[in-house]
Amino acid sequence: MTATSQAAANQDFVGARVVDPTLRLDAVRTVVVRRGVVAALLDGPPSAADPQAERVDCAGMVLCxxxxxxxxxxxxxxxxxxxxxxxxxxxxxxxxxxxxxxxxxxxxxxxxxxxxxxxxxxxxxxxxxxxxxxxxxxxxxxxxxxxxxxxxxxxxxxxxxxxxxxxxxxxxxxxxxxxxxxxxxxxxxxxxxxxxxxxxxxxxxxxxxxxxxxxxxxxxxxxxxxxxxxxxxxxxxxxxxxxxxxxxxxxxxxxxxxxxxxxxxxxxxxxxxxxxxxxxxxxxxxxxxxxxxxxxxxxxxxxxxxxxxxxxxxxxxxxxxxxxxxxxxxxxxxxxxxxxxxxxxxxxxxxxxxxxxxxxxxxxxxxxxGVSGGTLAPGSPADITGLRLNRAWSVNPAVFASKGKVTPFEGMTFAVKPALTVVGGRVLMHDQDGDARTERFATSSARGAS
Ligand SMILES: [Zn+2]
The missing domain is CATH 3.20.20.140 (Metal-dependent hydrolases)
Structure with a gap:
């Protein structure tokens, strides 16, 4: 579990299946982010590694x-x-x-x-x-x-x-x-x-x-x-x-x-x-x-x-x-x-x-x-949602960051789990092992309250 906070960092999100309906894309790509913007979607790892760029391992995830x-x-x-x-x-x-x-x-x-x-x-x-x-x-x-x-x-x-x-x-x-x-x-x-x-x-x-x-x-x-x-x-x-x-x-x-x-x-x-x-x-x-x-x-x-x-x-x-x-x-x-x-x-x-x-x-x-986003086309803001499609998790409202703890889904088990939230190149949530939900929420909450 990490939640990095540097503004508009340079990152390479590697190893994920990228699904972008606007590009008719469903394939493994490296999402190259520079200064908060999607710079490229590469077929394979970045060829010229940027020593300044952070490598974010997204193996097993779907990036959208x-x-x-x-x-x-x-x-x-x-x-x-x-x-x-x-x-x-x-x-x-x-x-x-x-x-x-x-x-x-x-x-x-x-x-x-x-x-x-x-x-x-x-x-x-x-x-x-x-x-x-x-x-x-x-x-x-x-x-x-x-x-x-x-x-x-x-x-x-x-x-x-x-x-x-x-x-x-x-x-x-x-x-x-x-x-x-x-x-x-x-x-x-x-x-x-x-x-x-x-x-x-x-x-x-x-x-x-x-x-x-x-x-x-x-x-x-x-x-x-x-x-x-x-x-x-x-x-x-x-x-x-x-x-x-x-x-x-x-x-x-x-x-x-x-x-x-x-x-x-x-x-x-x-x-x-x-x-x-x-x-x-x-x-x-x-x-x-x-x-x-x-x-x-x-x-x-x-x-x-x-x-x-x-x-x-x-x-x-x-x-x-x-x-x-x-x-x-x-x-x-x-x-x-x-x-x-x-x-x-x-x-x-x-x-x-x-x-x-x-x-x-x-x-x-x-x-x-009528807002920006909705695509990972190069030049777009680096707003990314990562999913794990087969990571069973149970709904436990006690760990919600929201103050509202009531949901009709309490106790239910779902297969699809959000695992990465990136806004303008800033990683706000990254659930790396799929079992760190409590910690993940606590970290998000603390960040949001700052
Ligand atoms: Zn209404």
């Missing part, structure tokens, strides 16, 4: 363009007991992500150029994982008054969303989309109709049996239809966050057939966890949108396989342990995701080709957010 998580909640500012920028970005590094996009539902909300600028500045000062702000569509995300989208875009917002909730007013959403239709930043929809706010879980057989109010699939699909109609009339490029219901996929496919430019993401939990997990009133597994039926999770997996869904997201939503306790109706909604997302997503999608998995974690996300 750095994985980018387009949907995380960093709780900063406002709720440092749940997460801070430092702990959240440390969790990202530990989980194998080189960049994240931060949702605006902080307190106060990310709804001004000043707050967008501050987040970028504070994240850059930590010197680790890259952090891209997503600005709110409406002021304080209250759903009616349009936020200053243009000045937020100029300040570096990579997308706009009222995530955490649906943008309440159709009129506000419609006007915002028309006003910002020429900006490249997509609108990201959290699809959940307000009138089902009292729903504590997916409405179905299990909620009926428990006798608790549910939120049915149509609560998501109807808002997806509303928002994609706005996309159609405004010409705005759109993105559906955390799709969970099979019916929403029908809406998405229909909208594309009308010519709407719409993408969609799915989380590791909506690919495989079902409402059965709440059958014992288990408050820990409450999340929005809720865990749905096994036919919905199967539909999500098929949608990845057939290319309807092209982006993976963690929806990392950490809470303090006490906030996830019963009673069922009062537990905070959402759970930690950054440190399980890669293993869990691969676990759900064993039949999907590796190049597609890598694209959905990297190049497709870079394109979605």
């Amino acid at each position: 363009p750095g994985f980018i998580d387009p949907h995380v909640h960093l709780r900063d500012p406002g709720d440092p007991h749940k997460e801070t920028l430092a702990s959240g970005l440390a969790a990202a590094a530990a989980g194998g992500f080189t960049a994240v996009a931060a949702m605006p539902n902080t307190r106060p909300a990310l709804d001004s150029s000043e707050s967008v600028e501050r987040l970028r500045h504070d994240a850059a000062a930590l010197g680790g994982v890259r952090c891209y702000p997503i600005g709110a569509i409406t002021l304080d995300r209250e759903g009616t008054r349009i936020a200053p989208l243009r000045s937020m875009a100029a300040a570096g917002a990579v997308a706009f969303s009222d995530d955490g909730a649906t943008t309440k007013s159709l009129k506000a959403l419609y006007n915002a989309a028309r006003y910002a239709s020429d900006l490249p930043q997509r609108f990201f929809s959290h699809c959940e109709d307000d009138s089902f706010q009292d729903g504590l879980m997916h409405e179905g057989e299990i909620s009926d049996r428990l006798g608790v109010p549910g939120s049915p699939s149509i609560a998501e699909a109807a808002i997806a239809a509303r928002d994609l109609l706005v996309a159609q009339v405004s010409g705005k490029a759109w993105h559906l966050c955390h799709v969970s219901a099979a019916q929403t996929l029908d809406v998405l496919r229909a909208a594309r057939s009308w010519g709407v430019d719409a993408t969609a993401e799915v989380t590791a939990h909506h690919l495989q966890c079902t409402d059965e997990m709440l059958a014992g009133f288990n408050a820990r597994y409450r999340v929005n949108p809720p865990l749905r039926s096994s036919s919905d999770t199967a539909a999500m997996r098929r949608a990845v396989a057939d290319g309807t869904i092209t982006v993976f997201a963690s929806d990392h939503a950490p809470h303090a342990e006490s906030e996830k306790e019963p009673p069922f109706s009062q537990a905070c909604v959402g759970f930690s995701g950054l440190e399980v997302a890669i293993g869990a997503t691969f676990n759900a999608l064993g039949d999907v080709p590796l190049a597609v998995m890598v694209a959905n974690f990297s190049s497709n996300v870079a394109a979605l957010l």
Whole structure:
């Protein structure tokens, strides 16, 4: 286990299988990094060894363009007991992500150029994982008054969303989309109709049996239809966050057939966890949108396989342990995701080709957010994610760098393990023996907190 910290070092990452969908590359290569940039991908070891260059042994690893998580909640500012920028970005590094996009539902909300600028500045000062702000569509995300989208875009917002909730007013959403239709930043929809706010879980057989109010699939699909109609009339490029219901996929496919430019993401939990997990009133597994039926999770997996869904997201939503306790109706909604997302997503999608998995974690996300990265082509920033494809590991939330220790994957064993995180040539995480997970997380955490 090492975690080196020299800035923009010269390194040769040797011995790995390199998978880069943008280059149609799947072969053993040496990734030559000079001053934080990929200088070359060599077929074999470096011919003229640079005595200044550090040799990083990556035998047994798959190196990919750095994985980018387009949907995380960093709780900063406002709720440092749940997460801070430092702990959240440390969790990202530990989980194998080189960049994240931060949702605006902080307190106060990310709804001004000043707050967008501050987040970028504070994240850059930590010197680790890259952090891209997503600005709110409406002021304080209250759903009616349009936020200053243009000045937020100029300040570096990579997308706009009222995530955490649906943008309440159709009129506000419609006007915002028309006003910002020429900006490249997509609108990201959290699809959940307000009138089902009292729903504590997916409405179905299990909620009926428990006798608790549910939120049915149509609560998501109807808002997806509303928002994609706005996309159609405004010409705005759109993105559906955390799709969970099979019916929403029908809406998405229909909208594309009308010519709407719409993408969609799915989380590791909506690919495989079902409402059965709440059958014992288990408050820990409450999340929005809720865990749905096994036919919905199967539909999500098929949608990845057939290319309807092209982006993976963690929806990392950490809470303090006490906030996830019963009673069922009062537990905070959402759970930690950054440190399980890669293993869990691969676990759900064993039949999907590796190049597609890598694209959905990297190049497709870079394109979605309009950010650099997503490729190891020479000249690109040296943002690299390394994986071990057959290194069984068990999820132990106690060692998470995130302050959020609740995950529906606790105790599960996954085959694919993130083993290397490199950002701009800086090695933030390097799990050399595959068994040093605890130490690895501790080191990442300490680094992030510095
Ligand atoms: Zn959301």
